[in-house]
Amino acid sequence: MNVLKSNIFIAGINVRDTGQILSLSHLSRGSMPFRYLGIPLVAERLKVAHFEELTKKIRTYIDGWSALTLSYAGRAELIRSVLQGVECYWLSIFPLPDAVCTKIVKLCRNFLWGTSSKKIAWSSICLPKSEGGLGFRDLRAWNNSLLAKTLWNIHAKKDTLWHKWIQHVYLRNRPLLDCHKIKGRNQTYEFFRPAGTEISWHNVVWAAGITPKHAFSLWIVARSRLQTKDRIRHIEIEDSCSFCARQQETAIHLFFSCPFSATIWAEIRAWIGIKRKMSTLSSGLKWLKKEAKGTSRQSKVKCIAFATTVYHIWNARNRLIFEDEVPNPNYVIHHIKTHVYKVMFSLYPSVLIDLENLAIGDS
Structure with a gap:
């Protein structure tokens, strides 16, 4: 452990014991919120302001591309491959508040259509191509499908300490929803996403x-x-x-x-x-x-x-x-x-x- 790059976070411990822990560990006491691997960690429910780093990163990408002459197809490909890749890391860790989802969708929608009128609704764009869309990920459905991996881990990794802690604190030995029929993120996403009508062309x-x-x-x-x-x-x-x-x-x-x-x-x-x-x-x-x-x-x-x-x-x-x-x-x-x-x-x-x-x- 690098003492200069590490902090210790203490909660529910009296002042005397806290002093002894800090003295023995030679670590500085950290305070929340702080960032770990770019992700904000707090001792309470995340607020919209805590996701500013995510929206700022997406806005930075868009500002860098807006000066370029891009066709609609080029913009769509950037949204699909880059912007949704940036979102994926956060979506797999936290449930995004509706206000954050709305802000991200607005940034992507304005980047796609520019200052012109929005020709096609974003909900339609997020449908698969076989249903008349562009195959973008529906943000809320993708968020739910990525977070569902936690349920799979609870179902499958029964020998880990983390699983035992989840069982003791949250589940208390109650049965978990049977999720063995859903295998992989793509099938999970199909379960959560809004379905459209398949088109012939x-x-x-x-x-x-x-x-x-x-x-x-x-x-x-x-x-x-x-x-x-x-x-x-x-x-x-x-x-x-x-x-x-x-x-x-x-x-x-x-x-x-x-x-x-x-x-x-x-x-x-x-x-x-x-x-x-x-x-x-x-x-x-x-x-x-x-x-x-x-x-x-x-x-x-x-x-x-x-x-x-x-x-x-x-x-x-x-x-x-x-x-x-x-x-x-x-x-x-x-x-x-x-x-x-x-x-x-x-x-x-x-x-x-x-x-x-x-x-x-x-x-």
């Missing part, structure tokens, strides 16, 4: 090979949460289509009915072999789910091209509005085809792909 939207930012845009469109002009009526702007200015800008018109988009889709449909004309995104996703099954190269091409087309049409619309850049359909088509070709070449470098006819054969 998740395998198409999140198909392997699709560029993450394209998949994210397609996910927002599939959730009917894209901020087209008909959805932002609280802002006093002309709500006609950004491309043709003939009809109100809705998602259906913007992506399928508008002459600009129709020209692009006609070329891409012929290119990837879609004979049926699509009138809505749901019909397109339904067709894609049926025709792009399996892991063949043809299936991947169709999924990648579909998501890339949706992304580039939306990107052309935004460039027109915010940068006054008049779009050229042939230029957009060229970008879509080039991107699909690059992705396919990265996936199958030994396969010859004819970009003009999309004929695929072994080289």
Whole structure:
């Protein structure tokens, strides 16, 4: 024991005995609260203020990233891999107060959407991808599932001194809830988390090979949460289509009915072999789910091209509005085809792909 780095904490002992203990141990008397391995330890129930270190750490990460140009997909990945990793250590030790959970969710939500309106509720985002979410961890459910490990330890580690103390002080030899049917944190999390309704298009939207930012845009469109002009009526702007200015800008018109988009889709449909004309995104996703099954190269091409087309049409619309850049359909088509070709070449470098006819054969 390093005397210079150690303290002794005393409770319920009279002054004379305390003095003798300190004299014999040569340790300084410590006082609460203090931190051990970054975690606050107190002699009472933790308050919201004690979790400031956690929220401060998350805020520091976010402030460091906010200056960077990140897509929605990039921000989502950082939340999933880093921010929820920071939380995990604390969640496995303490039950977080509701106020702390709310603060963390607000930080992550604002980081994901920025200053724009919150397109999709956080509770929906925390659903698995198969239920229409992004697969983030629900903070309260994840906290409960991590803390449930303590119940498992009580159930399994019956020979330890710690278990005997728990039995004597808290359980007093009463039976513990039978938890042997739940094995592992993932199964425990599934038990605690709110359940959603499984959707049919998740395998198409999140198909392997699709560029993450394209998949994210397609996910927002599939959730009917894209901020087209008909959805932002609280802002006093002309709500006609950004491309043709003939009809109100809705998602259906913007992506399928508008002459600009129709020209692009006609070329891409012929290119990837879609004979049926699509009138809505749901019909397109339904067709894609049926025709792009399996892991063949043809299936991947169709999924990648579909998501890339949706992304580039939306990107052309935004460039027109915010940068006054008049779009050229042939230029957009060229970008879509080039991107699909690059992705396919990265996936199958030994396969010859004819970009003009999309004929695929072994080289």
